[in-house]
Amino acid sequence: MRILTLLIFMLTMASCGVQVNSNHAQYLEGTKQYAVSASVFEPYITSFEKNAAQNLNESDFEVGDIPINFGDTTNEDYDGVCNTYSDGTKEILIKKSWWESTDDIQKEIMIYHELGHCRLGRDHDDERRVVGTHTYKMSVMNPVIPSSSDYVSQKNAYLTELYLYDKSALTSGFGI
Numbered sequence: 001m002r003i004l005t006l007l008i009f010m011l012t013m014a015s016c017g018v019q020v021n022s023n024h025a026q027y028l029e030g031t032k033q034y035a036v037s038a039s040v041f042e043p044y045i046t047s048f049e050k051n052a053a054q055n056l057n058e059s060d061f062e063v064g065d066i067p068i069n070f071g072d073t074t075n076e077d078y079d080g081v082c083n084t085y086s087d088g089t090k091e092i093l094i095k096k097s098w099w100e101s102t103d104d105i106q107k108e109i110m111i112y113h114e115l116g117h118c119r120l121g122r123d124h125d126d127e128r129r130v131v132g133t134h135t136y137k138m139s140v141m142n143p144v145i146p147s148s149s150d151y152v153s154q155k156n157a158y159l160t161e162l163y164l165y166d167k168s169a170l171t172s173g174f175g176i
């Protein structure tokens with residue numbers, strides 16, 4: 001029973017795939033596969049831009065030419081990837097089977113995480129803090145993205161960390 005529980009737990013964790021290099025994003029030969037984003041991702045891109053404008057105080061912040069589409073993440077364990085190509089283009093690919101199996105909050109965190117790589121140039125941040133029986137992930141840039149409940153309870157603090165690398169609001173928000 002314990003093994004089954006562990007297995008289910010592992011299956012429910014959504015991970016962002018990256019290969020080890022300085023940018024924590026996949027580098028591939030060639031060029032991006034898509035010219036524009038699939039419409040299903042547009043609301044997430046718009047909200048990422050709005051949140052970036054607020055946190056960075058840049059009213060004209062735009063994601064720009066980083067299309068997001070369903071596609072092959074090149075590794076079965078990866079639910080999303082930020083690809084950078086040899087011609088300088090970038091794109092984000094999301095595993096469709098994962099997208100269709102998860103909730104709206106996980107979808108938002110995953111898109112923000114991948115845009116964190118592709119648009120903000122962020123690497124992974126795997127800092128975690130354990131309080132009692134709960135482990136708090138201190139960034140949406142954790143290679144296994146935070147739970148929906150933690151994210152919802154401290155969304156503004158997670159966004160402050162994402163855009164400004166500032167964990168103070170998260171620390172006080174979780175009381176840790």
Ligand SMILES: [Zn+2]
Pocket residue numbers: 016017018113117124141142143
């Ligand atoms: Zn990642």
